[in-house]
Amino acid sequence: MSVDAEDPKENRLYSVSELSRELAITPRSMRFYEDKGLISPSRVGTTRVYSIRDRARMKLIIRGKQLGFTLRDIKQYLDLYDADPKHSAQKMLLLKQIQKKMRDLNAMGAAISATLSDLENIQQSLLNSFTVDAA
DNA sequence: TTTCTTACA
């Protein structure tokens, strides 16, 4: 049987350029995440080779970033996957990270509302000063 | 051409 072209994806391998293209990020970012210890692609010589699992890991990294988590947060989460096969500690960490993220976002929202309110008040007095002058 | 590393912005 011919397995040289499209092996079942379980064994598929990617180069930085291929995977970065598929994930819509730059090869530079992938290497950066590696420097930070979030991924450890295998090597063929000095060239990085990404497996299906590396691809899944990269997707989680990207997902985490989209949700506003830091690379450090994501690394903590990822490091737990390789630990307990039941992933209970991992789930617990994620729950905590999510709750903190929500608290932070709510705090930011409150700060923004407060600033918006200040700005509106200043704007209003400025607007009032004009109508008073006119009257 | 592609990828790698290192250094700097």
Next chain:
DNA sequence: TGTAAGAA
């Protein structure tokens, strides 16, 4: 993270 530079 982007870009630049030199090497394989």
